Amino acid sequence: MKYPTSPTPTANHHYPNYPRSTSPLPAPANYQPTVASAAVKRYKYLRRLFKFNQMDFEFAAWQMVYLFIAPQKVFRNFNYRKHTKSQFARDDPAFLVLLSVWLFASSVCFALAMGLGWGKVLLFVLFVVFVDFIGAGILVSTLFWVVSNKYLRRDVDGPDVEWGYAFDVHINAFFPPLSLLHCFQILLFNNLLVHGGFLSCLVSNTFWLASIVYYLYITFLGYSNLPTLHNTRIFLLPLPVLFIAYLGSLLAGWNLSHMLMDFYHHRVL
Incomplete structure (x- = not known):
């Protein structure tokens, strides 16, 4: 007697209108249209932003660790x-709060490593938080949200990508580069990166290469996680160009960390 076999995890058997997904992540167990409007979800999210006793910081810290070692597991939780709450986007702001604290602390350390005074440290942190993180994050998330909804949806009449999910993908992808460039790189700054030479350039630009690769790969995982999208490999298309630019920067002796330091110094003058 033959028993029916269960479908593979990546097969969209609960999405009859869509072909088999090429995503490296399993599709949700079932699909439920989002009931709450974007305004309602945004209101609930912001209302919880200062209710720290309702946030799961332990789980948010787990996500931060796994964004380095196994980012696929983070998106399985989405x-x-x-399946349980009828939305892909986070409803718990704990990850955003922890990321903001990490960004503040790493920016202070970064500014002190550059030898800035306390007044310029404050100005530097304000720039990093409100321009580099919030401002750039909203612009990048909105760009990817528009592109994915306009060009990557399998069915234009099907479910669209939530803006909140696009922002979640961005902050997920933002955390590893932030840690590499604002934290781990600082440990080598005064002993190696502040000096010139090929070794300094190699280490510095390799940090940048790893950071951008992390960002693109996690962004790809985030959008390929959605069974309503296809052709999400476009997020990986810059990788060959990125590697060629990396080799070119080494041959030209362009130390990206030094260039960033010069930019930051001029920014806070």
Whole structure:
């Protein structure tokens, strides 16, 4: 007697209108249209932003660790949320709060490593938080949200990508580069990176290469996690160009960390 076999995890058997997904992550167990409007979800999210006793910081810290070692596991949790709460985007701001604290602390350390005074340290932190993180994050998230909804959806009449999810993908992808460039790189700054020479350039530009690769790969995982999208490999298309630019920067002796330091010094003058 033959028993029916269960479908593979990546097969969109609960999405009859979509072909088999090429995503490296399993599709949600079922699909439920989002009931709450974007305004309602945004209101609930912001209302919890200062209710620290309702946030799961332990789970948010777990996500930060796994964004380095196994980012696929983080996005599987987004699938579970879609199954249980009918939305992919986070409803718990704990990750955003922890990331903001990490960004503040790392920016202060970064500014002190550059030898800035306390007044310029404050100005530097304000620039990093409100321009580099919030401002750039909203612009990048909105750009990817528009592109994915306009060009990557399998069915224009099907479910669209939530803006909140696009922002979640961005902050997920933002955390590893932030840690590499604002934290781990600082440990080598005064002993190696502040000096010239090929070794300094190699280490510095390799940090930048790893950071951008992390960002692109996690962004790809985030959008390929959505069974309503296809052709999400476009987020990986810059990788060959990125590697060629990396080799070119080494041959030209362009130390990206030094260039960033010069930019930051001029920014806070």
